Amino acid sequence: MRFAPVPEPPDFDIQARKPGQAWLATHSAGRPRDFWTPFKKYLADGFGDLCCYSIMYEPIGTVDHFISCDEDRSQAYEWDNYRFANGWLNNKKRTIKSFEMLDPYQVEDDWFEILLPSLQLVLTDKVPAHERKRAEFTLKRLWLCDSEPILRQRRAWYELYQTGNLTLEGLEKRAPLIARAVRKQLLKVEPGEK
Numbered sequence: 715m716r717f718a719p720v721p722e723p724p725d726f727d728i729q730a731r732k733p734g735q736a737w738l739a740t741h742s743a744g745r746p747r748d749f750w751t752p753f754k755k756y757l758a759d760g761f762g763d764l765c766c767y768s769i770m771y772e773p774i775g776t777v778d779h780f781i782s783c784d785e786d787r788s789q790a791y792e793w794d795n796y797r798f799a800n801g802w803l804n805n806k807k808r809t810i811k812s813f814e815m816l817d818p819y820q821v822e823d824d825w826f827e828i829l830l831p832s833l834q835l836v837l838t839d840k841v842p843a844h845e846r847k848r849a850e851f852t853l854k855r856l857w858l859c860d861s862e863p864i865l866r867q868r869r870a871w872y873e874l875y876q877t878g879n880l881t882l883e884g885l886e887k888r889a890p891l892i893a894r895a896v897r898k899q900l901l902k903v904e905p906g907e908k
Contacts, residue, residue, distance in 0.1 A: 715769045715890060716823045720760025722793040723753055734791030746790040750777045754798075761798035762887070766818035767807075767856055768800055770867055771888040778804045781812040802863065806856055815852040816845065825849065828895040833868040834860045835891070868892060 730749040737747045754777050765772040778799035781789040789795040797818050807815065824840040826849075835858050841849045853859045871889035874880035875896065886893040 715764070715818075715826075716821060717761060717766060717797075717818050719794060719819055720757055720796075723756050726753055726793050729753075731791045731793070738787060738790065746783050746787060749791060750796065753777070753793075753796075757796055757798045764798070764890070765800040765803060766797040767803045767852075767858060768864060768867065769889070769891045770800075770871065772798065772800050774801065775799060776801045776804045778807070780817055782808055782810075784808065785811055803856055810855055814848065815855065816848050820845075826891065827898075828868070828891045830872075830895045830899050832860070833865055833872060833892070835864075 730753060734746065734749045737749075741747075754775065757777060758772070758775055763771055763773070763775075765775065766778070775798050778797040779790060779795055780797050781795050783790045822840065824838055825845075826835055826841075827838050828835055835853065837846070837849050837853070858864060868889065871880070871885060872892055875882065875885045875892070880888070882893060882896060885896065
């Protein structure tokens with residue numbers, strides 16, 4: 715799903731970047747000190763409370779460093795390096811180099827789709843040829859296609875919709891790729907059918 719870059723909060727530079735850079739200047743090793751978590755809510759709001767990888771509602775989430783701290787410590791306190799993500803998925807991508815996978819800010823809306831009724835996530839033919847390898851790698855390494863933890867989440871959202879406990883508009887806010895799949899399925903229904 716396409717996400718627009720979240721604007722940097724006005725106080726981020728003073729409260730996170732500058733103290734973070736000062737910390738890095740005196741610590742050449744180890745996990746960078748966390749000055750970013752106070753800005754997690756702002757980031758989550760910018761992503762509509764959706765994990766940038768699973769594209770499902772994430773009530774807790776983490777600040778994901780798209781370029782990991784292990785890959786490039788100098789990016790630890792750069793706002794444009796942050797994405798909002800499910801903690802489990804953020805941990806899975808920790809050892810992946812940024813150039814190997816798709817950046818959620820570069821993905822277009824029609825590159826991936828959910829198949830019904832399997833709820834598998836697949837690539838569409840809209841993924842540009844030069845991005846296809848990274849798209850496939852992202853699906854595989856983050857287990858986004860059909861892993862049980864992800865399918866379980868998708869099933870939960872889909873069942874809420876199917877049982878009438880969540881409207882299609884509500885599904886659009888909480889699991890937009892599933893909502894798109896439902897809308898696509900509804901368009902295939904012949905006039906007069908239910």
